Amino acid sequence: MKRKPNLITKTEITRRLHEMVDERLFGNKPWPVEKESTKTVHSTLLELELLECVPGMDQSFRNTILGKELHVNLLEAFMGFCDEFELPEILEMHGLITKQDAQHLRHVLSKGAGWEQTFKEYVRRAYSAFYNPTQSLN
DSSP states (O other): OOOOTTOOOOHHHHHHHHHHHHHHHSSSSSSOOOHHHHHHHHHHHHHSSSSEEETEEEEEEEOOOOOOHTTTHOOOOOOOOTTOOOOOOHHHHHTOOOOHHHHHHHHHHHTTTTTHHHHHHHHHHHHHHHHHSSSSOO
């Protein structure tokens, strides 16, 4: 069976997702994703077929089956491509931070400016916990 030229494998998609996370969470690109880059990140997720338009709703998107399988919502949180008010809930829902940690992050966010560095530290630990589940965060 011949492979379609524009079709990429799940392994290649996973590699690209991890590159996107690493560029932001550990590399030189801004975390969280700055407004100027949101369209590019969103387009990439669509191209990788991790997101799809909700039928009948032009500007609404949902995860594809592959997006769900690869935990694209969590990876979006890791790269800072989600609403900062949802980030503590996403990490807590995946068991990567405690309820107390989530409350602390919401408190930090409520203070306004300067929340990014605190959040990024928690997200880095959550990333490590997700990919090394035997390591304790505390």
